[in-house]
Amino acid sequence: MIRLVIADDHAVVRMGLRFVLKINPDIEVVAEAADGDEAMKAVREHNPDILLLDIRMPGRDGLSALDEILAAFPKLKVLMLSTSDAEEDIFRSIEAGARGYVVKDNRPEIIVDAVNKVAAGETYMTDRVRRIYEMRKTLPDLTTRELELLRLTVRGLTNKDISAVLEISVDTVKAHLRHVFAKMDVATRAEAVAEAIRRGLASS
């Protein structure tokens, strides 16, 4: 028997998943959660074999919950479930220790298959997700400072604005952003904004 917790903020999706997972009668959904904190609570209370964890959730999101949950239950098998295939989401999930990553628009059997594989101790990624992961892995990471600058840039601040907010010189702002642009392989800030949103580095 595979004991599983579903964490997704959409009630409709939770119900759909319950239904889909009936394909394999060995899977038992022992609890549901609507955000990261509830997921943590559900894992604590039910000690499941697998956690099916959505990334985008209001309140505590799946990625930040993932860190905490794996810190407390290092051996728990977590299968990330997401609507998006944003590089950053995939990368951070796997780096954080998730055993798999499935995108919701896959056919139901894929999801059940992923649960089975992960339950059996394997990792699971579709080819597409694996490709994105491998691609992202070769990219240099932004430093926390650089990420901070990028986020302010996405919010529409000019270099001068940023220098004022962070109380550093405009030259420093430019230096950081130059590094950011190089790492992201873009030429202008407008392009950086679009890329940052696409990759999931910053939200619009």
Add this chain to the structure above:
Amino acid sequence: MIRLVIADDHAVVRMGLRFVLKINPDIEVVAEAADGDEAMKAVREHNPDILLLDIRMPGRDGLSALDEILAAFPKLKVLMLSTSDAEEDIFRSIEAGARGYVVKDNRPEIIVDAVNKVAAGETYMTDRVRRIYEMRKTLPDLTTRELELLRLTVRGLTNKDISAVLEISVDTVKAHLRHVFAKMDVATRAEAVAEAIRRGLASS
């Protein structure tokens, strides 16, 4: 009996919706569709009372399908179903003649309620959606040309690039973008990019 067609690209969501809609035994799901074209086909074949239409779908998306479907079946009641509350999606849906707009993260009862209301001939929007719609309605529309320029901007092109692509002068590009920025109420192109993505005017 309320005869209904579900159009959503996620099989999991379709199943969840089927389940949720059982709350009202008068609702009968007569067909499912996974994209805009299938939705059109399903409507043609089953002539339902209501179409529950997702916006973001691969291939033909919900919005473009909506126009065509309402052109063929002007009296069909269409309830838009979306993950996002992007202004542009809401606005275009209602302007195109949808009878309601619900966001998927609502509680299941809300969705069923929306179906009931729309079936009864009323329109349905949550307060939040109505607020966004009213806000958007007051904004001036971008012309198709302006939108075209904005999209190229979002893709990271400079004014010079754009002038080359569209074979117009850089001055003209600037003139258009000045109008765009004014209409969007932003000061810089980076901000415009973020806003365009947020509002659903252009995708990243």
Add this chain to the structure above:
DNA sequence: AGGAATATCACTCAAAGGTGTGACATTCTC
């Protein structure tokens, strides 16, 4: 027909952005 909206272009000027190069202190890492 007349007016509004749209699309086009020109010219100027100031502000912001981006490149290249160099430097220095701190912190992390092996």
Add this chain to the structure above:
DNA sequence: GAGAATGTCACACCTTTGAGTGATATTCCT
């Protein structure tokens, strides 16, 4: 403890962007 990475700043230089103003032809709407 040496070396790499990070965060900070400076200066010079050029490019791009954005604001202001004005003008013309076309199209759309009434």
